[in-house]
């Protein structure tokens with residue numbers, strides 16, 4: 106068993122780290138200042154400029170196939186790079202990416218949606234959640250009715266990331282009420298904002314915010330169906346599956362950075378004539394954070410490795426998402442405690458992380474849904490305890 110990274114993996118990770126340190130971290134104070142004024146930390150053109158700079162560093166399309174100009178990296182490397190991105194709270198992500206399910210597009214749709222999304226000329230969003238259906242995604246009621254060669258879409262999607270900025274959405278709609286949506290009853294549509302849907306911003310405890318998408322008899326031509334009629338739920342699960350190892354990879358970077366701040370504070374802040382880090386109470390918080398961080402790291406890397414092995418990654422990814430999200434919440438909470446009153450102020454990014462990481466336990470499958478998947482796999486005998494070493 107070899108837990109080390111290859112020289113190539115280290116070199117790519119280190120280059121990503123250098124980019125984040127040199128180009129992204131210097132923007133942090135400005136991002137905090139803007140967010141305090143309830144403005145976006147980065148606007149769309151600034152993000153794009155940074156992404157183009159990263160492209161010069163060689164970082165473009167981490168998961169994008171090389172025929173579209175991307176790096177087509179293995180999942181383990183993508184995970185390592187997302188951890189580097191997590192080290193800064195600037196809302197940055199590398200460019201050249203598109204939703205994984207846009208590769209199900211036909212040739213015409215690829216030119217209209219996939220390629221411009223990769224190039225950063227168009228912004229997409231993915232919409233399955235509805236006011237009446239979140240965890241229970243099979244309960245969606247957003248309907249598409251056939252009318253000649255068109256479909257007419259009516260209903261509301263909610264909590265849609267990028268819903269306010271998107272030029273188009275990949276929306277999952279019920280196309281056959283008589284069928285279970287998991288068995289052919291739902292279809293994915295590519296719908297331009299210009300076709301008539303509108304978005305309504307939702308205030309959350311985090312920075313930025315998702316949106317509700319409102320469709321009132323929006324007419325969509327059949328050629329805008331993504332994949333096949335009836336394939337919508339399957340595509341939706343593929344979209345969600347990708348995030349299950351990326352989200353905790355990002356969380357590792359946040360936890361590492363926050364824990365480093367706590368270590369520094371523990372040695373420089375004095376009370377009762379000595380550094381607070383001399384107290385066992387503080388040491389235990391540091392030790393528990395380090396243990397949980399390392400445990401999460403190996404769950405995350407194993408989930409990514411499972412993807413690279415072409416194995417079914419769902420069980421490993423659910424464990425990584427569940428534990429990674431819990432870990433970063435524990436770590437940031439302890440880091441705030443170690444910083445005392447300063448940790449609670451907006452002078453430091455800790456309270457921002459505290460608000461940000463709470464979401465990780467909720468979106469793209471809540472903690473409870475991950476537990477449900479993990480327990481169900483065990484109870485049905487689909488996964489054996491410790492079975493990956495068999």
Ligand SMILES: Cc1cc2nc3c(=O)[nH]c(=O)nc-3n(C[C@H](O)[C@H](O)[C@H](O)COP(=O)(O)OP(=O)(O)OC[C@H]3O[C@@H](n4cnc5c(N)ncnc54)[C@H](O)[C@@H]3O)c2cc1C
Nearest residue numbers: 231232233234239240241264265266315468469470471473
């Ligand atoms: C900021 C943000 C961004 C988002 N981005 C997107 C997006 O881009 N696209 C999109 O489609 N959706 C998005 N979502 C939606 C998100 O995926 C859902 O909020 C999430 O799946 C939970 O669904 P819900 O909010 O309806 O909660 P519910 O499903 O109503 O659940 C409420 C509570 O009950 C628990 N629960 C439900 N069923 C069970 C059960 N059987 N057993 C035990 N506990 C249960 C849940 O775990 C949760 O704690 C986003 C949400 C947020 C907050």
